[in-house]
């Protein structure tokens with residue numbers, strides 16, 4: 001059971017207000033997606049959840065307690081650009097986190113403990129589709145495979161909260177689609193909370209159980225740094241399971257193909273899925 005709460009959170013850099021009055025309560029096992037214009041403060045929100053940045057006002061609670069002031073294993077992260085150790089194999093990369101956490105001096109397990117970890121890492125690699133690539137080095141993997149590895153690396157630490165910062169932004173559409181399925185399935189299997197930033201609206205509503213839009217409510221043209229962004233919309237997303245998400249995706253693809261095929265009059269168009277209708281309304 002994991003809950004997250006932002007209580008009147010602000011983030012300022014000197015005179016510049018980036019975020020203001022952010023209030024948010026997340027229920028257990030939520031898949032929250034954050035959308036908003038470029039530079040508005042989405043990554044800053046994630047970085048505060050990770051404790052890579054501290055709020056200048058307000059506080060963030062994890063399970064009712066203020067979050068630790070340093071990054072901890074209960075909060076995992078995957079970035080858009082892949083960040084692993086190039087000189088370690090795929091398996092070595094996945095085994096690193098638990099070894100540094102469990103043996104901080106040497107960063108290495110031995111004997112039965114090592115074998116047990118290796119087994120767990122291999123099971124996870126197989127789960128994300130990399131079982132046959134365990135001995136390769138990151139440079140030998142495609143972009144999609146590298147993101148699968150980044151997911152395995154985060155999941156081996158069994159985080160309560162997984163933070164994803166545009167994790168599919170650099171991937172081609174086909175790879176992106178298979179990653180959507182994988183992340184949706186892993187979210188359900190691991191019963192963790194996910195907080196993801198994306199610029200892609202269909203992706204947001206496909207994966208999220210809740211989607212928040214972050215933007216400035218007020219602006220001072222003479223002093224653009226005076227006001228920060230906050231949550232301006234909060235959507236309860238419709239797809240609450242992978243199965244429903246897949247059904248939605250199939251429907252969206254059908255609409256797209258029908259429109260491409262030249263059904264351009266309004267009467268001919270198939271009904272727009274409920275989620276897109278909700279988006280248009282807002």
Ligand SMILES: Nc1ncnc2c1ncn2[C@@H]1O[C@H](COP(=O)(O)OP(=O)(O)OP(=O)(O)O)[C@@H](O)[C@H]1O
Pocket residue numbers: 013018036037038039040041042043044045
């Ligand atoms: N360490 C820092 N010092 C000063 N300003 C910063 C710092 N980190 C971020 N900012 C500023 O905070 C603002 C929000 O940045 P952030 O990366 O959170 O935006 P974003 O919404 O994630 O953008 P994008 O969608 O382009 O990734 C930006 O204007 C950025 O320049």
